[in-house]
Amino acid sequence: MLIIGYLVVILGCGFIGLYKAAQIKKRPKEIREMINALSLLDTEIYWGLTPLPGAFALIKDRVDSPWKEFFGKLEEKINKGDSASKAWSASIAEVRKFACLEDEDWKVIATIGKNLGRADRNEEHKQLDLGQKHLALLHEKTKNQAELKAKMWSYLGFLAGFALVIVIM
Amino acid sequence: MKKNASPTSVVALDIGRWVAGPVEKVVQEGIKNISDKEIIEEIRLRINKPIMLRTNIREFFLPLKNPAGSNERTYVVTKEDLLTSLEKMTFSSIYAAEEGLRQGYLTLPGGHRVGLAGETVVEFGRIKTLKNISAINIRLAQQPEIDLADLLVSLLHKNKSFCHTLIASPPRAGKTTVLRQLIRLLSNGLPCIGLEGQVVGVVDERSEIAGMYQGVPSFDLGMRTDVLDRCPKALGIGILIRTMSPAVVAVDELGGVEDIEAVRDAIRCGVRVLATVHADSLEELKKREYLKDLLKTEAFERVVLLSRAYGPGTIEGVYDLDSGANLKPLTKVYNRTAGF
Numbered sequence: 001m002l003i004i005g006y007l008v009v010i011l012g013c014g015f016i017g018l019y020k021a022a023q024i025k026k027r028p029k030e031i032r033e034m035i036n037a038l039s040l041l042d043t044e045i046y047w048g049l050t051p052l053p054g055a056f057a058l059i060k061d062r063v064d065s066p067w068k069e070f071f072g073k074l075e076e077k078i079n080k081g082d083s084a085s086k087a088w089s090a091s092i093a094e095v096r097k098f099a100c101l102e103d104e105d106w107k108v109i110a111t112i113g114k115n116l117g118r119a120d121r122n123e124e125h126k127q128l129d130l131g132q133k134h135l136a137l138l139h140e141k142t143k144n145q146a147e148l149k150a151k152m153w154s155y156l157g158f159l160a161g162f163a164l165v166i167v168i169m
Numbered sequence: 170m171k172k173n174a175s176p177t178s179v180v181a182l183d184i185g186r187w188v189a190g191p192v193e194k195v196v197q198e199g200i201k202n203i204s205d206k207e208i209i210e211e212i213r214l215r216i217n218k219p220i221m222l223r224t225n226i227r228e229f230f231l232p233l234k235n236p237a238g239s240n241e242r243t244y245v246v247t248k249e250d251l252l253t254s255l256e257k258m259t260f261s262s263i264y265a266a267e268e269g270l271r272q273g274y275l276t277l278p279g280g281h282r283v284g285l286a287g288e289t290v291v292e293f294g295r296i297k298t299l300k301n302i303s304a305i306n307i308r309l310a311q312q313p314e315i316d317l318a319d320l321l322v323s324l325l326h327k328n329k330s331f332c333h334t335l336i337a338s339p340p341r342a343g344k345t346t347v348l349r350q351l352i353r354l355l356s357n358g359l360p361c362i363g364l365e366g367q368v369v370g371v372v373d374e375r376s377e378i379a380g381m382y383q384g385v386p387s388f389d390l391g392m393r394t395d396v397l398d399r400c401p402k403a404l405g406i407g408i409l410i411r412t413m414s415p416a417v418v419a420v421d422e423l424g425g426v427e428d429i430e431a432v433r434d435a436i437r438c439g440v441r442v443l444a445t446v447h448a449d450s451l452e453e454l455k456k457r458e459y460l461k462d463l464l465k466t467e468a469f470e471r472v473v474l475l476s477r478a479y480g481p482g483t484i485e486g487v488y489d490l491d492s493g494a495n496l497k498p499l500t501k502v503y504n505r506t507a508g509f
Contacts, residue, residue, distance in 0.1 A: 051262035054383065081186065083253070084261035117261035120298065124264050 009168070010161035017157015021150040026100040028143040030066070034109065035135045037063050037071065042128040046121050053078045066099040088113025105142075108134045184212065184281055184309055189253035195220055195244045199231040210341070212307040216251060219243035225480065251302050258283055268399065270299045272375070280310035280380020280387030310380055310387065315482055317350050322362055323487045323496045324351075324471050329364055331355060331417055331441040333468055337448040338475035343482030344445045345377050345421055347475060349388055351443060352378070352419050356391025369394045370415030370440075372405030378421050403427035406435050419443040429459050436468055450474065451488055464490060471496075 037059050044055035053075045060071035070091050077087035092110055101109075112131035116124070185197040196212060199222055203209060207224040214220055219230035220243075230243045258275055259266045269275045275283040284306035290297045324332050334351075338344040358366030373379050373396050380387030381398040390396065395413045397405045402420045409415055418435050420428070423446045435442050448454040451472060455464055463469055474485040487497035 045262075045264055049265045049267070051260045051265045051383070053260050053262075078261050081189070081257050082261075083256050087261075117256070117259075118263055120267055121264040 006165045006168070009164055010158060013161030013164060014158040017153045017155070017160070020157070021153040023100045024146050024150045024153060027102070027105070028139055028146050030099055030101055031105060031135055031139040031142060033063055033067055035132050035139065037067050038112065038128050038132050038135070042125055042132075045128070046125045049121065052084055052117050066095045069098065070095045084117035085114050088116060105135075105138055108138060183279065184277075184307055187254065187258050187277055187281075187283075187307065188212070188214065188250070189257045190250050191244065192220060192246065192250045192254060195231050196222075208311070209309055211309070214246045214251060214254065214305045214307075216248055216303045217245060219245060251305060254305060255285075255302055267298065271296050273299060274375065276376040276380060276382055277307075278382045278387070280376075280382070282308040282310065282377065284308065311346075315346065315350050317347065317354060318359060318362060320347075320473065320484060320487065320497065321351065321354050321359060321364070324473070325362075325364065331367075331443070332470035333436060333442045334444070334471045334473060335423075335454075335464075335469045336443075336445040336473045336475065337451070337454050338445070339449050339477075340447065341481060342475045342477045343480075344447075344475055347473070347482055348419060348421060348443065348445050349378055349390065352394060352417075353389060353391040355417055355443075356394040366391070366393050367416035368414065369417045369419055370406075370409035370413050371396045371419045372400055372402050372409060373398050373421065374400060374402050374405070375421065378419070401427075403431040406431040410435060410438050410440055415440060417441040417443055421445050422447065423460070426459050429463055432463065433468060442469075448474075451486075 040059050040062060041055055044050040044058060048055070050058070056071045056075040056078070060068050060075065063071065073091040073094055074084075074087050077090060078084060082090070089110060092106060092113075096106065108131065111134075112127065115127055119127070185193060185200055188196050192214065199220070200209065203222075203224060207226055209222060209224050211223040212220065213223070221228060221230055232243055256263070258277060263270070266275050270285065273285050275285065277283060284304075285299055285302055286304040286306075287299045287302040289299055324334050326332060336344055336348055336351075338347075352369050352371060355364075356366055356369045358364050369391065371378055371390060371394055373381065376382075376399055378388070379390055379396045379398065381396065384398075386396060395409065395415065397409055400408070402423070403425075406418055406420065409418060418440050420432075420442075421444070423429065423432065423444050432442055432444060446454065446460065448457070451474060454460060454472065464472070470490055472488045472490060474488065475481075476483050476485045478485070484497060486495040488494070489496055
C-alpha cells in the first residue's frame with residue numbers, strides 16, 4: 001500500500017514536470033504563430049485595405065489556439081463599437097490565462113495594439129513590421145532556451161518526486 | 170424607442186449607434202422625441218457647436234436635460250467626440266477609409282453617407298488626406314417607393330428604347346433617389362408599359378447609388394444591374410461597356426470634361442445613357458460650358474428637372490431636347506411627410 005502511495009507521489013510530480021516542460025515548448029510556437037498572424041494582418045491592411053473586423057475574421061480561421069480565440073474576440077468587440085486599442089488590450093486580458101507566453105511577450109503584443117487602426121496603411125505597415133521584428137527576436141531567444149528548460153523540467157519533476165519519497169520514508 | 174416609431178426613426182436610431190461617447194445618447198434621445206410624421210434627413214456634428222438634426226420640415230439643436238432637470242441646454246460637440254465617432258464609423262480602420270477621407274466622405278453599412286470637413290493635406294496639388302476633422306454630416310439613406318412609371322414612359326422612344334436622359338436638380342432634391350428607381354425599373358422591366366428588363370451598368374463613383382459596403386449593395390438596383398463601385402466615371406463607363414455589355418449605362422453627378430467625353434463615347438457605342446447633374450434650371454444647365462455640346466447635339470434627348478417644391482423628388486418637368494417641349498409639367502411625385 002505504501003509503495004503505491006510512493007509511486008503516486010513520484011508520478012504526480014513527474015507529470016507536473018512534464019506539463020511544465022510542454023508549456024515551455026509551446027511558448028516559441030505561440031510567438032511564431034503570432035508573427036504569422038501579424039504578417040497576415042499586415043497583408044490585409046496594406047494590400048487589401050480590409051477593415052479590422054474583416055481582417056480579424058480571416059485571421060482567426062488560419063491560426064491555432066489561443067490566437068484563434070484572441071482574434072475572434074477582437075472581431076466581436078470592434079463590431080460592437082469598441083476602438084481597436086481598447087479591444088486589443090481587453091482581448092489580451094481574456095486570452096492571457098490560456099496562453100503559455102510570459103510578461104515580456106505580452107508587453108510586445110500589447111504595444112502592437114496601441115495605435116492599430118488609427119493611421120494610414122503605410123504607417124500601419126511600419127508598426128506591424130516593427131512588432132513582428134520584436135517578436136522574432138523573442139522567438140529566437142525562447143527557442144534556444146526552450147529545449148534546455150523543457151528537458152530540465154521533465155527530469156526535475158520525477159527527481160523531485162523521488163526526493164519527496166525519500167524524505168517521507 | 171417609441172411605441173409607434175416610424176420606419177425612418179428606426180433607421181435614424183440605427184444611425185445613432187455610429188456616433189460615439191455622450192453624443193450617442195444625446196442623438197438617440199433626440200431621435201426618439203421626433204414625431205412620426207417627420208423624416209430625419211441629416212445629423213450634423215460640428216466642433217464646439219451643438220448637434221444639429223435636420224428633418225424634412227425643420228432643423229433644431231439637440232437638447233440634453235441637465236441633472237437638475239429644470240432647464241435644458243444643448244450639448245456641445247468636442248474634438249474627442251468627432252474622433253471617436255470617426256473611429257466607430259470606420260470600425261477602427263482609418264486606413265481602409267483613406268480614399269473616402271481624400272474625397273471627404275464615408276459610406277456606412279445601410280448606404281448612409283457621412284460627409285467630412287477638416288484640414289486637408291495637399292501633396293503635389295492633390296489632396297492626400299483629411300486631418301483634424303471639424304465637422305461630420307451624417308445623411309440618412311432612405312429608399313422611398315416612388316411611382317415613376319409615368320416618368321419612365323416619357324423617357325422612352327416609340328420602339329421602347331430608352332432615351333439618353335439627364336436628370337438635373339439642385340442638392341437634396343432627390344436626384345439620386347430618382348436615378349436609383351429608374352435604374353431598377355429599367356433593369357427589372359415594367360410589363361404594364363411593355364418594357365422588357367435590360368442590362369444596366371452603373372458606375373458608382375461615390376458609392377451613392379448602390380450604397381455598396383464591402384461589396385454588398387444597400388439598395389436594390391434591379392435584377393440585371395452590374396455596379397462598378399468607387400470607380401471614376403471617365404474610366405468606369407469604358408470598362409463596363411467592354412466587360413458587361415450593358416444596354417444602359419447610369420452615372421451620378423457629371424462634373425467635368427472627362428466625364429462628358431466618356432458619356433459621348435458611350436453614346437457612340439450605342440449604349441443608352443442615364444446621368445444626373447447639379448442644376449437649378451434648364452437655362453442654367455445650358456450655360457455650362459462642358460454640357461453645352463451634349464445638350465445641343467446628338468447626345469442627350471431628355472432632361473428631367475427636379476426640385477423640392479413638394480418635397481424631394483418633385484418633377485418640375487421632362488424636356489424633349491429636340492422640340493424643347495415640356496412633356497410632363499410640374500407634378501407632385503411623392504410627399505415624404507405623408508410617408509410615401
